[in-house]
Amino acid sequence: MNHLSIKNISKTYNTGLKVINNISLDIKNGVFGLLGPNGAGKSSLMKTIVGLQHADSGTITFNGADVSANPNEIKKHLGFLPQDFGVYPKTSAYDLLNHMAILKGVTNANERKEQVLALLEKVNLFQQRKKEVYTFSGGMRQRFGVAQALLGNPKIVIVDEPTAGLDPEERNRFNNLLSEIGTEIIIILSTHLVEDVHNLCANMAVMHKGSILVQGNPADLIHKLNNRIWQKQINKTELAYYQNETNVISSQFTAGKLNIRVLTDNPPFNFQSVPPMLEDVYFATLNPVNT
Numbered sequence: 631m632n633h634l635s636i637k638n639i640s641k642t643y644n645t646g647l648k649v650i651n652n653i654s655l656d657i658k659n660g661v662f663g664l665l666g667p668n669g670a671g672k673s674s675l676m677k678t679i680v681g682l683q684h685a686d687s688g689t690i691t692f693n694g695a696d697v698s699a700n701p702n703e704i705k706k707h708l709g710f711l712p713q714d715f716g717v718y719p720k721t722s723a724y725d726l727l728n729h730m731a732i733l734k735g736v737t738n739a740n741e742r743k744e745q746v747l748a749l750l751e752k753v754n755l756f757q758q759r760k761k762e763v764y765t766f767s768g769g770m771r772q773r774f775g776v777a778q779a780l781l782g783n784p785k786i787v788i789v790d791e792p793t794a795g796l797d798p799e800e801r802n803r804f805n806n807l808l809s810e811i812g813t814e815i816i817i818i819l820s821t822h823l824v825e826d827v828h829n830l831c832a833n834m835a836v837m838h839k840g841s842i843l844v845q846g847n848p849a850d851l852i853h854k855l856n857n858r859i860w861q862k863q864i865n866k867t868e869l870a871y872y873q874n875e876t877n878v879i880s881s882q883f884t885a886g887k888l889n890i891r892v893l894t895d896n897p898p899f900n901f902q903s904v905p906p907m908l909e910d911v912y913f914a915t916l917n918p919v920n921t
């Protein structure tokens with residue numbers, strides 16, 4: 631079992647922005663969802679975890695080794711799938727992965743060939759191994775990205791916004807692949823897509839303005855909102871009124887009508903009680919009026 635322990639870390643950029651504010655997280659094997667709006671500080675936290683930048687205070691250890699004292703320790707075991715990775719035109723999936731394996735230090739040619747083919751098989755791109763990566767669909771590219779992140783058998787893989795721009799089928803396939811891999815290693819999934827976290831993660835945290843506002847198991851967090859979420863269909867013009875009068879945590883257009891969801895312990899008049907969703911946890915956390 632791998633173990634990433636983050637204790638009370640803070641970081642302020644030289645612009646004066648406190649991008650990480652006293653964060654503590656304890657992460658073990660499985661897919662961990664780091665959820666937050668754009669600019670919350672997720673990428674800054676990831677960079678600090680993998681030793682690309684140092685925290686001003688606090689400690690991070692990976693399997694017992696201190697990351698800031700010895701950043702190479704985590705780098706040796708790290709795989710990274712960035713939002714967008716460059717691919718060389720006119721290079722086949724096999725050749726590109728082979729090249730990346732050399733860069734990752736897999737020097738033995740036989741071992742490299744074996745690993746590259748096994749990874750192409752794992753991400754279901756074996757049949758397409760001779761095709762040029764730049765001709766791949768978005769989903770195939772992301773699966774190729776997983777293969778390159780898994781080169782060298784990492785123990786921790788960081789995935790940044792992986793499903794943006796994928797169609798539902800590709801997204802599903804990609805998510806299945808992540809959850810399969812996540813049984814043996816730590817995967818940190820940084821995203822603003824609540825649904826992906828719900829489908830994939832045994833544990834999660836919501837980050838906003840440099841702080842972790844809530845963390846835990848998605849099902850437990852949802853459970854805490856039982857019998858507290860109320861829904862009503864209203865006209866668009868009534869939204870300001872309800873926002874004034876009640877604790878509206880979200881509003882969404884469905885078939886031309888506006889549905890609002892309210893968080894309260896006191897049943898509001900003419901609202902319908904609805905089962906809570908992870909989205910309610912997310913919005914209630916980000917808009918904590920009266921909660």
Ligand SMILES: Nc1ncnc2c1ncn2[C@@H]1O[C@H](COP(=O)(O)OP(=O)(O)OP(=O)(O)O)[C@@H](O)[C@H]1O
Pocket residue numbers: 643644645647649666667668669670671672673674675
């Ligand atoms: N090196 C830096 N120096 C100063 N400010 C930075 C630096 N890197 C990021 N920032 C700022 O820190 C804030 C958080 O950025 P960060 O990229 O960590 O957020 P994020 O949650 O990953 O957002 P996104 O999903 O948009 O990537 C932003 O306001 C960004 O402009």
